[in-house]
Amino acid sequence: MYLKVNDIEKAYDGHPILQPLSFGVPKGKVLSVLGRSGSGKTTLLKIIAGLETPDAGTIYLEDQEITNWSPQKRGIVYLYQEPLLFPHLSVQENIGFGLTVRKVAPNIKNDLVNEMMDHLGLIEHRSKMPDHLSGGQKQRVAFGRALIISPKVMLLDEPFAALDNQTRMQMQVMFKRMATRHNITALFVTHDIKEAIIMGEELACIRDGHWQLYHSIKSFLQDHLTGVQDEINFWKKLDP
Amino acid sequence: MSYRMLNQWVGPIIFIALSVVPLLLGIGYALLYSLGLTGIINNGFTLAHWHTLLQDASFWETIGFSLVVALSTMVISIALALGLVLREPTRFQRPIPSFLMYMPLAIPAIVMAFFIFQMFAKGGWLSRIAFQLKIIPELQSFPDLINDNLGIGIIVSHILMAVPFLVLFFTNIYQNEDIDAYRKLAFTMGTSRKMSLWYVQLPMLLRPAQPTLFLYFLFVMGSYEIPLLLGSQSKQMIAVLTIQKMQRYNLADIPQAYAISVAYTVVVILLLYIMVWVSQKNRSYDP
Numbered sequence: 001m002y003l004k005v006n007d008i009e010k011a012y013d014g015h016p017i018l019q020p021l022s023f024g025v026p027k028g029k030v031l032s033v034l035g036r037s038g039s040g041k042t043t044l045l046k047i048i049a050g051l052e053t054p055d056a057g058t059i060y061l062e063d064q065e066i067t068n069w070s071p072q073k074r075g076i077v078y079l080y081q082e083p084l085l086f087p088h089l090s091v092q093e094n095i096g097f098g099l100t101v102r103k104v105a106p107n108i109k110n111d112l113v114n115e116m117m118d119h120l121g122l123i124e125h126r127s128k129m130p131d132h133l134s135g136g137q138k139q140r141v142a143f144g145r146a147l148i149i150s151p152k153v154m155l156l157d158e159p160f161a162a163l164d165n166q167t168r169m170q171m172q173v174m175f176k177r178m179a180t181r182h183n184i185t186a187l188f189v190t191h192d193i194k195e196a197i198i199m200g201e202e203l204a205c206i207r208d209g210h211w212q213l214y215h216s217i218k219s220f221l222q223d224h225l226t227g228v229q230d231e232i233n234f235w236k237k238l239d240p
Numbered sequence: 241m242s243y244r245m246l247n248q249w250v251g252p253i254i255f256i257a258l259s260v261v262p263l264l265l266g267i268g269y270a271l272l273y274s275l276g277l278t279g280i281i282n283n284g285f286t287l288a289h290w291h292t293l294l295q296d297a298s299f300w301e302t303i304g305f306s307l308v309v310a311l312s313t314m315v316i317s318i319a320l321a322l323g324l325v326l327r328e329p330t331r332f333q334r335p336i337p338s339f340l341m342y343m344p345l346a347i348p349a350i351v352m353a354f355f356i357f358q359m360f361a362k363g364g365w366l367s368r369i370a371f372q373l374k375i376i377p378e379l380q381s382f383p384d385l386i387n388d389n390l391g392i393g394i395i396v397s398h399i400l401m402a403v404p405f406l407v408l409f410f411t412n413i414y415q416n417e418d419i420d421a422y423r424k425l426a427f428t429m430g431t432s433r434k435m436s437l438w439y440v441q442l443p444m445l446l447r448p449a450q451p452t453l454f455l456y457f458l459f460v461m462g463s464y465e466i467p468l469l470l471g472s473q474s475k476q477m478i479a480v481l482t483i484q485k486m487q488r489y490n491l492a493d494i495p496q497a498y499a500i501s502v503a504y505t506v507v508v509i510l511l512l513y514i515m516v517w518v519s520q521k522n523r524s525y526d527p
Contacts, residue, residue: 084418
């Protein structure tokens, strides 16, 4: 496994958030993680990103233990629900941020930023400041900013939750396209069942800190705890 | 006029009547007075008062001194406040540190000036302590920190008042802009703590703070009580010079006082223009 999480545990003030949980993600695959608010999804992602420390357990990336590595050394980018574009930087400066701090030569940086903006359809917005962008455009910039540094793993924490349905669908298509193109290894956290199925090659569910991995869509659909059956029944009832 | 239109215009009209009109009338009166067109001893239009003022080296020295005091105060206060906030951004949200920061804000400027006088004067506490500890041979050997030509006493007083205000101000921005989330995001993108400070935290804190910092700069530049008590006679700040000229027995000085007021207003408007120009220029910022 490219990314391996072994027996990770976390509790706040004695209240367990994550029970010992283990899983792995193969290279170039997207694992969708479904879970309700407060189920421990964000805590799990922050632990993998190095922004929180686990109470127990280990994390391996490319067969190297990274449990105690700083976030800077891991090469794992964490994308929040909000795009968190730097408000003092324009679109192209935001996308090039990771290259700027890596002191990449300006001509190479410009080429890479232009290429990324082209892929994401952002060329015409290059000089705009974040407060002049729509929600979907902001998320595209956030993706570009993360992708341009070729992260080993991307952690996406409900990135499309704040978008309207149509923009959300466009973003899902865009992410799938970019994931294939850049061979992205990612954990995609969402509370939307449909989105989890669309985005992930593999599916998992986190409930009250417990982890359930589904090896096939069929097993995912059959588990009544995922809420899929309730959803199907709801739509069936509306069938005239 | 419909009720809707009336409702739309009431606010701006009240604002203009209470704020803009008195200000313009005041500046207009000062300008007329400085040109000899009104006032007790006016003899008709003349540029003599302006001529005298603009050729007076002490006037330019006063403008320069006021700028230097305000600039020194702001640079030191901003650096101290940023240092305190960035060290632990949530510290000043706790009750006791927050109370300790709010407390100095309630102290009037004149009280702070007296406090600094008691502390830094040649016969003050620090001087006496230094004498008792045999650091200085006599009280008079204590360095000039009050009524000095460098304005040290004035700057220290203003810093003591500005730092608590700026700490609370920056803490608010830090929380409202959720700068910690941006900092963590930058970490996952490979940014070191130092880089995160320069490329993320400082620009995100200082950019929205610019207008307030500029207003505070103007407040220090135009301050009166502190420089009156702690300033020197040879180098005065602008408000002290203006009031002194205004209240002298020599009536011929009054038009000059008004000319200083108008000149100061011009300087402020010029600085305001520069600030707006700089902030527009900085909107597109590449780290």
